[in-house]
Amino acid sequence: MDVTSFTDLVRKMRTAQKIFFKSKNHHDLRCARDYERRVDEALQNMPQNPGQKQARLI
Numbered sequence: 001m002d003v004t005s006f007t008d009l010v011r012k013m014r015t016a017q018k019i020f021f022k023s024k025n026h027h028d029l030r031c032a033r034d035y036e037r038r039v040d041e042a043l044q045n046m047p048q049n050p051g052q053k054q055a056r057l058i
Contacts, residue, residue, distance in 0.1 A: 001042050013039050 001009075013035035020028040 001045065006039075006042055006046075009035070009039055009042060 013032070016028065016032040016035045020032045
């Protein structure tokens with residue numbers, strides 16, 4: 001999955017979450033959870049770069 005597709009998926013997830021928190025509708029909850037599952041799967045399938053470490057501030 002490329003960065004643009006992933007970004008679009010995350011935007012859809014956040015929109016679905018906002019809709020659910022406004023409505024508290026069961027259907028909206030299932031939709032939000034479905035997008036969360038898709039984002040989690042996309043994150044697991046992204047290549048890891050174990051050689052890159054977080055920079056130190058000091």
